[in-house]
């Protein structure tokens with residue numbers, strides 16, 4: 001292995017980052033106590049349809065300690 005990253009891989013990662021940035025700009029984070037990271041709209045609903053119960057820990061749990069909800073981030 002030469003360690004070179006194939007160009008298509010970089011492209012994929014860039015695309016994913018852009019999509020994620022758009023999601024993060026469009027929705028606000030709804031983070032559960034255990035770090036599960038959902039995306040919510042202004043109507044108080046998450047993208048995945050989970051009820052927004054309890055407190056939002058977005059202020060307290062940094063992004064690198066959260067677990068992205070697969071349905072909110074797809």
Ligand SMILES: [Zn+2]
Pocket residue numbers: 037038039046047048049050069070071072
């Ligand atoms: Zn979710």
